[in-house]
Each structure stands twice: as C-alpha cells, then as structure tokens.
Amino acid sequence: MPELPEVAALADFLDARLRGTVLAKVQIVSFAVLKTADPPLSELEGRTVTGVSRHGKFVDLEAGGLHFVFHLARAGWVRFTETPTGTLLKMGSGHIAVRLSFSSGTGPLGLDLTEAGTKKSLAVYLVRDPSDVPGVAALGPDPFSPGFDVDALAVILAGSSQQIKGVLRSQAIMAGIGNAYSDEILHAAKMSPFAVAGSLDRPAVQRLYDSIHEILGTAVAEARGKPPSELKDAKRSHMRVHGRTGEACPVCGDTVREVSFADTSLQYCPTCQTKGKILADRRTSRFLK
Known part of the structure; x- marks a missing residue:
C-alpha cells in the first residue's frame, strides 16, 4: 500500500x-x-x-x-x-x-x-x-504539518491504552503512516510494536518523534522526482525490517522476525526493539499456554 x-x-x-x-x-x-x-x-x-x-x-x-x-x-x-x-x-x-x-x-x-x-x-x-x-x-494531524511537534505527539500518546504500532497506523490519530513505515519507524526508535502508547516516557516520545521525521523525511526525499512506475520498488529497496523476515538486521545483525495477524503482518528486530524477546505470532499465540 x-x-x-x-x-x-x-x-x-x-x-x-x-x-x-x-x-x-x-x-x-x-x-x-x-x-x-x-x-x-x-x-x-x-x-x-x-x-x-x-x-x-x-x-x-x-x-x-x-x-x-x-x-x-x-x-x-x-x-x-x-x-x-x-x-x-x-x-x-x-x-x-x-x-x-x-x-x-x-x-x-x-x-x-x-x-x-x-x-x-x-x-x-x-x-x-x-x-x-x-x-x-477524519484524518489526524500530518507528521509534516507545522503544528506537529514533540509536544503534540506527547498529547496524542498520553493516556492511550493502544499499542504503539496501532497508533502509528491509525489515520484518525496521525495521517499518512501505514504498515510498512510504522515498522521502520519503530525499528529506528528501538521500540517494541506492542509497547503501550500511554506508557512511553518523555525520552521515548522524543525518540519516536525523531524517528518519524527521520524515516519519513528520508523516504520523501528518495521518492521525490521518481515516476509512478519506480515508486514501489524504491520503497521496498530502502526498508530495513519491513518485508525482511529471516534476513539480518542491518543495525545489529540479529534475524528479523515477524508477527502475523489475520490479514497483515509486522516485522521487527528482537535485539534492537524487544531486548531479545521473540514476540508471539498472533495466529497461533491463542493456542499457546
């Protein structure tokens, strides 16, 4: 998408x-x-x-x-x-x-x-x-709008019981980010996709804000000027964890892992994001004790 x-x-x-x-x-x-x-x-x-x-x-x-x-x-x-x-x-x-x-x-x-x-x-x-x-x-604020600063992000996250992956993907909360770039942003922020948004302290909020602008800003610059026929391949070629299940993380070398849901999946690096913990696959975790 x-x-x-x-x-x-x-x-x-x-x-x-x-x-x-x-x-x-x-x-x-x-x-x-x-x-x-x-x-x-x-x-x-x-x-x-x-x-x-x-x-x-x-x-x-x-x-x-x-x-x-x-x-x-x-x-x-x-x-x-x-x-x-x-x-x-x-x-x-x-x-x-x-x-x-x-x-x-x-x-x-x-x-x-x-x-x-x-x-x-x-x-x-x-x-x-x-x-x-x-x-x-129904769109939420655009990450590149003038009023979207770290304080605005902190207000969005404060008190939320949602997992941060879902917050980033929700167009009503923040406009423009989907499954792929939310994976990349969370990897850059060294943050678990299952972290509860409202539990993030100020340094974590700052790290997330910086990662949003680093990942999206770099991607916008790389996509600018390309014809539509080249944009999909350009997007895929710069992903570090999204769509890279089983490959080595370019930051630490650990194996990129995947969590699958009914109709989508996310990718993450255990060493960079979850302190080495392997997250349960949501298609099978309900059967695990």
Missing part, C-alpha cells in the same frame, strides 16, 4: 504534469470504486486542472473548483502516459478501474487508476470540498 512518501511523490509528479491541462474525458470502468453521485463525474469534463495535492494517503486532483479525490488502498496504483491510445474501455476490463484523459498544449495525456487482486478497495470521490470525503475529514 502506498503511504505518505509515495503519495507525496505521486501528487508532486501529477501536479507538475497535469496542472494547466484540461480534463477531456472520465471513464469509470468499475462503478464499485466510485463512492459519490453528486456532483456527477461528467461535471469534470472540460475543466482545467488547477493542482494536485495530498491529504494523508488521499490524492486530490482539483479541476475548476471540483476535487477528484482517490485512495489507492492496498492494491491500487496509477499508470501515467504521454501517449494515450484514446481507446474506449468496456466495464470490468482488466485491472483498470478509472481512466482520465487530458488535453494539453503539447498533446494528449492519460492517467489510469488500476487495482490488482480480488479484494477491491480503491476508492474515488468527486466532491466540492475535500472535507466532504469522510476519510479526509
């Missing part, structure tokens, strides 16, 4: 190429992705793109006062082309869910929203204001 660094890079990439173009045509290939009915998608056609921005993991393409907002979810992605075919798509054709066609001074441009797999979660909204999208309205 794309997270803050990839979504930020994607929004910047699209903004540089689509700002000032005219949205000529919108084709919905899978009606399941469209979550709004008013205004109708036809209202977008003929409007000039005035910018592309990010809200958490949502991409916001603004055209003539309307906002085409999409969330790529777990298996969604985009395909941008400067040589579109102009082909009209049939409903349910392949992995393409939505196709946007643009006209510019240098020729036509195309943007496909795609989704692989059988579990379809990609979501598209056309709204007059981004806050009309429920997921955007």
